[in-house]
Amino acid sequence: MDSRNILVTGPAINEQAVKLIADNGYSVAYVPPYTNEEDLVRIVAEVDPVGVVVRMGRFGASAIDAAPSLRVLSKHGVGVDNIDVDAATRREIPVVVAAGANARSVAEHAIALLLTTVKRIVPLDGSLRAGRWEKAGFSGVEVAGLTMGLVGFGAIARHTAVYAKALGIHVRAFDPFADDATFADAGVTRDAAVEDLLAASDIVSLHCPLTPQTRNLIDDKTIGLMKAGSYIVNTARGGLIDEDALVRAIDSGHIAGAGLDTFATEPPSPDHPFWGRQQIVVTPHIGGVTREANVRVGVDAVEGILAVIQGRDPGRERIVNYRALAKATT
Structure with missing residues (x-):
């Protein structure tokens, strides 16, 4: 039967x-x-x-x-x-x-992680709850005028581009599989190489699949191509990032912050090095869960x-x- x-x-x-x-x-x-x-x-x-x-x-x-x-x-x-x-x-x-x-939901989450990270919402919330009023000496960052680079330009990335542009962010993208018309229709600058995108972006947001070719795409070498003080957002797959390399870049200050919804191993271990770094905002792979x-x-x-x-x-x-x-x- x-x-x-x-x-x-x-x-x-x-x-x-x-x-x-x-x-x-x-x-x-x-x-x-x-x-x-x-x-x-x-x-x-x-x-x-x-x-x-x-x-x-x-x-x-x-x-x-x-x-x-x-x-x-x-x-x-x-x-x-x-x-x-x-x-x-x-x-x-x-x-x-x-x-x-789930493209719209994940794109919204990417923008939420971006704003939470750049605006330092999590550490500011924590310090205020701990009784500290850290207004004196604080200097924030505007996202308007920054450049966001999207690695991959599928449905989620295209929604992310719409939301980012509404905030006044300049958007560029790399995707070897998308045609030129897709970029033109979205009003997004196309980069011919991912290295070019990394070097030109203040914010790098990952939207590509995890394959043998993209595993650890963000590592010591590619992080070195990024601007000092830039940000990383990942709502795609955790394996796209060499997590040890990201920790080193956060500790050195080369990467100012990261907003991550995915991890190399899920769920991550209780002693994961991300937990001790307030510059890294994390959520449990729920970007598309609305x-x-x-x-x-x-x-x-x-x-x-x-x-x-x-x-x-x-x-x-x-x-x-x-x-x-x-x-x-x-």
């Missing part, structure tokens, strides 16, 4: 997404967040899902192999670095993403699963391993 189960790697999914699953005759099962591999494989084998909504934690080759009925993996968002895409491709399983569904985005992302993720198992086209642009699957079947 064909499986009628859809698994969610997380404690919940939006109610509208759950209703969509039920209305199409499927049942939903959940995995505790960030379940270890052994327990994940056991649960997957018990449920034998036809589709999986990947939210929290890694869904690797062993989990894929544990589900003989599996036909599609759907990311609750857009970043697939926690999915073994190669293992899925070997099984001819499409990996789909909810492209653009009521509005959760509805869009959850429904889009489930729609992607239903499209595949019902023989409909989810859209080529949503299938991250489309080319590999097409090549394997020709």
Whole structure:
């Protein structure tokens, strides 16, 4: 008998997404967040899902192999670095993403991190609560007139550019995969090389996927290209930053501050060096977690699963391993 189960790697999914699953005759099962591999494989084998909504934690080759009925993996968002895409491709399983569904929310969060970091909101809040009135001698920074460099120019970055420009920030971007018209339509300066963007920006905001080529993109060398006293914002993937290099740059003062929603390992360890540095503002990877985005992302993720198992086209642009699957079947 064909499986009628859809698994969610997380404690919940939006109610509208759950209703969509039920209305199409499927049942939903959940995995505790960030379940270890052994327990994940056991649960997957018990449920034998036809589709999986990947939210929290890694869904690797062993989990894929544990589900003989599996036909599609759907990311609750857009970043697939926690999915073994190669293992899925070997099984001819499409990996789909909810492209653009949380773009507005993540972009808002990027701007919130930027303002909180540049305006030193967190340390000022802490000192005031500790009984210190540090107005004398304080000198802030205006963001209007600064230059923001976006590494990657997908949907999230384009929304970020709109919000940044509204604040009077000059915006430039680097993305080797976007066409010139995308930059022209947004009124954003295009840099031909990421090194050029880093050198020209007061604020660097990361919006690219984590790949072998982009891992530790921000390291000692690239930080050295950045302006003294510049800022880093990361709402993409923690692995884009060499965290030890960032700590060194913060301690030296070369980087004035960083606003981070993602980490190399999630959740980070209790003794992570970021915790002792007030110049670094952190949030627990919740940039896209808003009521509005959760509805869009959850429904889009489930729609992607239903499209595949019902023989409909989810859209080529949503299938991250489309080319590999097409090549394997020709």
